[in-house]
Amino acid sequence: MAxxxxxxxxSDRELVDAFESIDAESYPQRYQSLCELMESKQIVYKSDNNTYTLHDEYAHGVTDDWDESDLPTTQYITDAPEPQYDKDGNYIPNQVPLQARIVNSLFAIVIIAYGSYGVYFGELFVPIARNLSIIIYGPATVIMLLSIIAASLTMIIEIVDHxxxxxxEHTYYKFARISASIGVVSFIAAIVVGFSSGAEIY
Structure with missing residues (x-):
């Protein structure tokens, strides 16, 4: 009996999940069978050193039967992650959509640059609410930059986890929670210090 x-x-998605999680050394025959099937479906290709590699459209991507909404995704800060497994018990790595990775990267760069600009010039415009903003000065800008760096780190952690x-992912979740907490505390501290040193309200 086999x-x-x-x-x-x-499905193609399940094959990719199995390919990325299988222990080739422990199950060499199963691995070879999986790779040969995936090669026949043009999901993987065999390189010169006889190793199998996913085609670009299957590596962290979506295919015709692979709806991105079906992928395990991260829920940073709000919900603790729940590991997911395929029907054979193989772990399915969580995914962060490409658009989210790009947005996180760009936003982290922009806000760090903006915070650094504020520290350099000694003043920083900070939106608080829809119709409320303040300008903080001096030491408060340094504290606000710390808050910005913590927020950026939370977004970068999500990318690394992908x-x-x-x-x-529970480890990344804990680091993200810590980073977010530091960001919130620093933000509040920056506002308090800002008001004590002559912040202007708009």
């Missing part, structure tokens, strides 16, 4: 999963019944396929 043992192991029946990869012929897997590329780390190990079952350790």
């Amino acid at each position: 043992s192991g999963p029946n990869y012929a019944e897997y 590329y780390d396929t190990r079952d350790n």
Whole structure:
């Protein structure tokens, strides 16, 4: 009787999940069978050193039967992550959509640059609410920059988690929570210090 999963019944997404999580050394025959099937479906290709590699459209991407909404995604700060596994018990790495990765990267760069600008010139315009903003001066800008760096770190952690396929998203979640907490506390402290040193309200 044949043992192991029946990869012929897997969807493309499930095949990629299995490919990325299978232990090739522990299950060499299962790995070879999986790779040969995926090669016949043009999901992977065999390189010169006889290793199998996902085609670009399958590596962290979406395919015809792979709806991005079906991918495990991170829920930073709000919800603790729940590890997900395929029907054979293989861990499915969580994914961060490409658009979110790009937005996170750009936003982190922009706000750090803006905060650094404020520290350099000694004043920083800070939106508080829809119709409320303040300008802080001196030491308050340095504290606000710390808050900005913490917020940026939270976004960067999310990106790093996307590329780390190990079952350790809880670690990233904890770091993100700590970073976010530092950001909130620093933001409040910056506002308090700002008002004590002559902040202007708009």
